[in-house]
Amino acid sequence: MKPITLKDIAHELNISVTTVSKALKGYSDVSRVTKKAVKKMAKKLNYTPNSVAVNLRTQETKTIGVIIPAIVHHFFSNVIDGIIKEAKKQGYLVITLQSNEKLEFEKKQLKLLQQHRVDGILISLSNETYQFDHINAILQKNIPLVMFDKIGKLVNCSKILIDDKQAAYEAVSYLIDKGYKKIAHFRGALKPQNSIDRFLGYKKALQDNGIEYDQSLVYICDNNDDFNNGYKYAKKMFEQHKNVDAVFTVTDVVAYGILKYCNENNIKIPDDIAIFGFSNWFMSSIVTPKISSVIQPSFEMGKKATKLLIKEIKNKKSKTPVTFKKVVLPTSLAIREST
Amino acid sequence: MKPITLKDIAHELNISVTTVSKALKGYSDVSRVTKKAVKKMAKKLNYTPNSVAVNLRTQETKTIGVIIPAIVHHFFSNVIDGIIKEAKKQGYLVITLQSNEKLEFEKKQLKLLQQHRVDGILISLSNETYQFDHINAILQKNIPLVMFDKIGKLVNCSKILIDDKQAAYEAVSYLIDKGYKKIAHFRGALKPQNSIDRFLGYKKALQDNGIEYDQSLVYICDNNDDFNNGYKYAKKMFEQHKNVDAVFTVTDVVAYGILKYCNENNIKIPDDIAIFGFSNWFMSSIVTPKISSVIQPSFEMGKKATKLLIKEIKNKKSKTPVTFKKVVLPTSLAIREST
Incomplete structure (x- = not known):
């Protein structure tokens, strides 16, 4: 029919x-x-x-495109929830794509979204993205684009993020205040900005509290299997360092890997070792012991990023000059049994 | 520009x-x-x-619409992962919408997707959906539509699902084989088909093994906060029944609520009570003790549903007569410490 x-x-x-x-x-x-x-x-x-027919006339498709590293991820699925809800409120539909942490996919997907004439794009960069030609090409075409969470500092566009360095600083300072002295860090890969910033916050907290930085206490979780990274490096850490008394991890999932190793090897948390995670996954308040974590406002980040983007779309339509915004959302600490 | x-x-x-x-x-x-x-x-x-211009000519938008109850959900985020990956492979983009378990939203979103002229629709019904006029209206318009997981038995369209009754039957039979005799069931709401089927599987396993069905051992988790439902009804169950020795739950998240209550009240799992969940969330292999669960093929369900839908889209285009398919994916049991 x-x-x-x-x-x-x-x-x-x-x-x-x-x-x-x-x-x-x-x-x-x-x-x-x-x-x-x-x-x-x-x-x-x-x-x-027929929206498609309407669109050709108004030059609008009333869709926005979103590129994230992965949807099966507590943080990103919550961000997407915020994006879809805000977009719906304002009459936009959301096309979601996943880069799977690959720069190559990210590039292809930006092209696809352009071909589809989305009105604007939200993007959280892949771990491989540390040059930005593909992003700049979009911006040069005057297509509204807002970066969130995993951003490129050098790109001239609106951004919404948390202060990863400050958040990490607060978490590690908390551990130091509680009397922990030999604090390891299970960091993320070397290039993503949030992984760098969390590491820098860890380092600065040590320095500001007169604790010498020891590079051998930093383990790099550089593939995308955080759970097994945590497990694997926990084993290595306990072999290499007998007296480490706390660990700050780049994500909660890394912390779960450590937790599993400790449970299996009868290492008591927090008596033998304290664990502080990042992102506050739902699971962290359910595992035994419950894990302390940095609370990242995910749903709110999705909502605000969408608001910002749709504002830019409207400004473009009404030929209002664009001023790029940088929004830093506050974080806080969830203190639980593991510390 | x-x-x-x-x-x-x-x-x-x-x-x-x-x-x-x-x-x-x-x-x-x-x-x-x-x-x-x-x-x-x-x-x-x-x-x-310009895909939009191309579309008006070919009458295609190369987009498919997906309506799910919620994206912040281990099962559905995995399904969406499968959908996006398969769609991408075949050159389609995916618009995702959430019904939040509301029939009213589901109806509105179906309209939106139609207005947007998506080439086809994938839907997993809300808990409130037990009349299907809005779905039938889509099918009457000859818009390809495939239901997955939470389906309507009476709707004449392609469906992809698991055999919830059989899966529940196997889980409860396992408990009985292990010697558990007084088995409670924390079921889902009264109307969704998968909640009904899991309950029926529970009941049948008891009957086939000569255990009398006791209605007072069935607790209905009828709001959408499974974790707190589990916690709340665990308390109630232990007050009402001193000698219950196992519980089969409609989802793993309900099981986590029970787990929390047991941990807080020094009730030993599986010695005092065994717990068997459903859906096999990532978390279930991490919590202490690890929770046994029914493995539901989520990613695969997303992939297969998308394949089926795109095939129907192509059949429609080539004017090939449609034959609706019903695909039942196999489930299995993950046996862990909690049983």
């Missing part, structure tokens, strides 16, 4: 397509009686307005 | 738009030299094909 068009309604009522169109839009130069008849017929024929 | 069009390329090279279009598509009636020149110019001008 072909979709019902304005033409079909016009044909049934023996009036012009223009009149039907005006009637459905509530124009004042169409009589009340005609409007009512048109609406009744539209309902009877099960008419659905 | 306005997007670069075929016209711009034609203008620069002083050839016709038709020639440019044919050159980009590799038609044989355009010379190799012209093709090369057109491609070079397209690259120089940073030309991106």
Whole structure:
């Protein structure tokens, strides 16, 4: 069955397509009686307005594209939740794509979203992205784009993020205040900005508290299997360092890997070792012992990023000059049994 | 900046738009030299094909719409992962919407997806959906639609699901084989088909093994906060039944709530009570003790549902008669410390 068009309604009522169109839009130069008849017929024929046709005229598709590293991820699925809800509120649909932490996929997906003429793009960079030609190409085309969470510092666009360095600083300072002295760090890969910043916050907290930085206490979780990274490096850490008394991890999932190793080897948390995670996954308040973590506002980040993007889309439409914004959302600490 | 069009390329090279279009598509009636020149110019001008314009001609948007109850959910985020990956492979983009378990939202979102002229729709029903006019309206319009996981038995369309009754039967039979005799069931809401089927599987396993069904051992987790439901009804169950020795839960998250209550009240798992969950969330192999669960193939379900849908889209295009399929994916049991 072909979709019902304005033409079909016009044909049934023996009036012009223009009149039907005006009637459905509530124009004042169409009589009340005609409007009512048109609406009744539209309902009877099960008419659905064709957004694609509308779009070509208005140059809008009322869709936004989102590229994230992965959707099966507590933080990102919450961000997407915030994005979809805010977009819906403002009449936009959301196309989601995953880079799987690959620069190559990220590039392809940006192209796809352009081809699809999305009105704007939200992106959280892959771990491999440390040059930004593909992003700059989008911005040069004047397509609204907002980066969130995993951003590129050198790109000139709106960004929404947390202060990873400060958040890590607070978590490690908390451990030091509690009397822990030999604190390891299970960091993320070397290039992503948030992994760098969390590491720098760890280092600065040590320095500001007169604890010497020891590079051998830093383990790099550089593949994307955080759980097994945590498990593997926990084993290595306990072999290499007998007296380590706390560990700060780049994500909660790394912490779960350590937890598993400790449980299996009868290492008591927090008596033998304290664990402080990052991102506050739902699970952290359920595992035994419950794990302390940095609370990252994920749903809110998705909502605010979407608001920012749609504002830029509207500014572009009304030819209002764009001023890029950088929004830093506050974080806090969830203190639990593991510390 | 306005997007670069075929016209711009034609203008620069002083050839016709038709020639440019044919050159980009590799038609044989355009010379190799012209093709090369057109491609070079397209690259120089940073030309991106306009999918929206293409769509009006082919009547396709190369997008599929997905409606799920919620994305912040281990099972559904894995399904979406499978959907996005398969869709990408076949050149489709995915628009995701959430019903938040509300029939009203589900209806609105189906309308939105129609207005957007998606080529097909994947849907997993909300807990409130037990009449199907809105789904049937889509099918009457000959828009390809595939239901997955939470399906409507009475709707005539393709479906992909697991055998919830059989899976529950196997889990409860396992408990009985292990010697557990007084087995409670924390079931889901009364109306969703998968909640009904899991309950029926529980009941049948008892009956087939000569254990009398006791209605007072069934607790209904009917709001959407499974974790707190588990906690709340665990308290109630231990007050009402002193000698219950196992519990089968409708989801793993309900099981985590019970686990928390047991840990807080020094009730030993599995010595005092065994717990068997459903869906096999990542967390279940990390909590202490690790929780046995029914393994539901989520990623695979997303992939297969998408394959099925795109096949129906292609059949529609080639006017091949549609035959609806019902695919039942196999489940299995993950046996862990809690049983």
